[in-house]
Amino acid sequence: MLGRVVVGALLVGLLVVGGTAFRVWQVARADDRRPVDIVVVLxxxxYHGKPSDVLLARLEQALELYQDGLTKYIVTVGGRLPGDAYTEAEASKKWLSGKGVPADQIVDVDVGSDTLGxxxxxxxxxxxxxxxxxLIVSDPWHSLRARTMANDLGLQSWASPARSGPVVQTREVQFRYIIRETGALLYYRLTHASAELTGDGLG
Structure with a gap:
């Protein structure tokens, strides 16, 4: 009897993990672009006001959505590390302004050290x-968790992932991020807290 319970629990666990990984992969492949109030760039x-390759890919995606007329406002987010002259939000606003987006249509939110914050x-x-x-703009594998958090916080959200950048270059990198995001999403659903995966915008 105990053996059946253990086997059953293992099977349920595998189904939960496998199902979550499939949803991470499925949402990563979709682009739910549509007219919205705001585009949020995570x-x-x-580096000294210059976006990294990961952030640049997200900004290019957000700019495309803006130029396609899907929003009037772009919200950039992200704080700063000790010693930084710019926050991530400020660097993103600076780049978007340089591409012709009016400053009064870019709102920088420079608080929060992870996605949930x-x-x-x-x-x-x-x-x-x-x-x-x-519309949440992030890396494909991060999209489901970011969208889930936004919806849980009362903001009706969809994902429009960036399709370029180092996070999507190889299958090995993609697989690693799918596994990572599966664990982070399961942790969030269990605790409603951030998994604290910092350093690359996937916190």
Whole structure:
């Protein structure tokens, strides 16, 4: 009897993990672009105001959505590491401004050291400004968790992942991030806390 219970529990666990990994992969392959109140660019590393390759891929995707007329406002998020002259949000705003997006249509939210903290700040800002819908721009494998957090915080959200950059270059890298995000999403669903995966915008 005990053996059956153990085997059953293992099977359920495998189904939960496998199902979550499949959803991470499935959402990563989709682009749910549509008209929204805001496009949210999740932060990643920047160097003296210059976006890293990961952040640049996200900004290029957000700019495309803006130029396609799907939003009037872009919200950039992300704080700073000790010694940084710019926050990730400021570096993103600087890049977008340089590409012709009016400064008053870019809102930089420079709080939050991980995805959950950033999305909480964006949700609070959205409530203040009367925004109710968002497209989340991040890496493909990060999209489901970021979208889930935003929806849980009351902001109706969809994902429009960046399709370029180092995170999507090889199958080995893709597989590693799918595994990582599967664990982080399961942790969030169990605890409603961040997995604290910092350093590359996947916290």
């Amino acid at each position: 932060g990643a590393a920047q 950033s999305m909480a700040a964006v949700a609070q800002l959205s409530e203040q400004r009367g925004w109710s819908s968002a």
